[in-house]
Amino acid sequence: MNVLVIHGPNLNMLGIREKSVYGEKSFEDINDLIIEEGNKLHINIEIYQSNIEGEIINKIHEAYGNKDAIVINPAAFTHYSYAIRDAIGSVNIPTIEVHLSNIHKREEFRTKSVTAPVCIGQISGFGYNSYLLALRSLKMTKNS
Numbered sequence: 509m510n511v512l513v514i515h516g517p518n519l520n521m522l523g524i525r526e527k528s529v530y531g532e533k534s535f536e537d538i539n540d541l542i543i544e545e546g547n548k549l550h551i552n553i554e555i556y557q558s559n560i561e562g563e564i565i566n567k568i569h570e571a572y573g574n575k576d577a578i579v580i581n582p583a584a585f586t587h588y589s590y591a592i593r594d595a596i597g598s599v600n601i602p603t604i605e606v607h608l609s610n611i612h613k614r615e616e617f618r619t620k621s622v623t624a625p626v627c628i629g630q631i632s633g634f635g636y637n638s639y640l641l642a643l644r645s646l647k648m649t650k651n652s
């Protein structure tokens with residue numbers, strides 16, 4: 509199983525950025541944990557991060573025909589990028605949306621996700637474990 513993990517804008521600043529909200533672990537630490545979980549689950553992981561909407565869209569398009577699933581944290585784009593939503597909707601690849609924080613108990617503008625409706629589901633609020641849970645649930649979905 510080949511899975512693309514996409515991190516949206518400002519997630520490269522994890523470990524520095526608003527630690528009380530997003531945790532102490534650095535972006536690199538979290539990526540190591542994602543790769544480790546992938547190894548345990550026999551999932552090949554490719555990790556991609558961009559702060560640029562169009563680059564994320566291009567990456568989603570590239571996944572067409574090459575990846576079995578996508579795990580995406582669209583970060584702030586979650587709340588307003590119809591273009592990323594349409595990209596996910598275009599490629600016909602099962603996608604899980606993840607968030608480190610629980611977006612439903614934060615500011616009002618964060619409670620709305622325009623991308624979640626084109627995903628299998630959303631995992632929000634478990635810190636970096638949201639990514640690991642997404643990988644596990646992909647495996648469960650595949651085997652069910």
Ligand code: DQA
Nearest residue numbers: 518581583584607608609618
């Ligand atoms: C986030 C939540 C978003 O509202 C925010 O813009 C982010 C990170 C999260 O993982 O909790 O950048 O996606």
